[in-house]
Structure formats: C-alpha cells, structure tokens
Amino acid sequence: MAIPWLTALKVIPWGDVIEHAPTVLKAARKLMDRQPAPPSGPSGTSATSTPVSAVPSLGELKNALIAAQGEIDRQAQAQRELTETLAELAEQNARLVSAVEVLRLRTRVLVWGGAAMWVWLAVLTWQA
DSSP, X not given: OOOOXXXXXXXXXXXXXXXXXXXXXXXXXXXXXXXXXXXXXXXXSXXXXXXXXXXXXXXXXXXXXXXXXXXXXXXXXHHHHHHHHHHHHHHHHHHHHHHHHHHHHHHHHHHHHHHHHXXXXXXXXXXX
C-alpha cells in the first residue's frame, strides 16, 4: 500500500530529525572543509607537472613520495569520516522507518476502532 507524500510527511518524527540534523550537518561541513582544492599553476596547469626532459633527483622523488603518502592518508581519513556520516544517516533512516511502521499500525488500530465505534453508535441509534 503506497503512502501519499502528505501522509508520509505527517508521520515522520520531525523531532528526531531536527535533533540529529546539527550533528549530520557538522560532519558534512567537516568533510567538505577537508577536501583540498586542486593546486594549479599560473597557466592553469597542475603545479606538480614537470617537463618531460627533466629527470627528477632522488630527493625530489622522495619529497613527491612523502607528499603522495600524506595525500593518501588525508583521503583515507576523509573516507573514514564519510563512512561514519553514512552510518549515522543509515541509523536515522532505520529509526524513521521503524517510527513510520509504528504509526501505520496505530493508524490501522484507530481506523478499526473508529469503525467499531461507528457501528456501535449506529446499532444504538437504530435500537432507540
């Protein structure tokens, strides 16, 4: 049974969503701030590009390797943070789904209860 959008919006526990929104927003901003801007040289090319004819020295290669390892470490940290944020969002989604299921069950009970009351009132009115 499909739930109309308006009904779905009414049954979402907005208190929980609003309560956890600052945490999610803070984590998302932290992720965005950690993303470095790509370096570019004065002509729009990458600052790390070297001429084809130049052979880098051993020291330059070591420095490039250290820089690359640092970048890999930063990306691994960003990946871990993204995974944590995704886990938080998945947990919130699971709570929303369970809350919607509880509300659907309550609505069904209320509808059946209302129908029973209506029938009971109709019987009382008919007997009177």
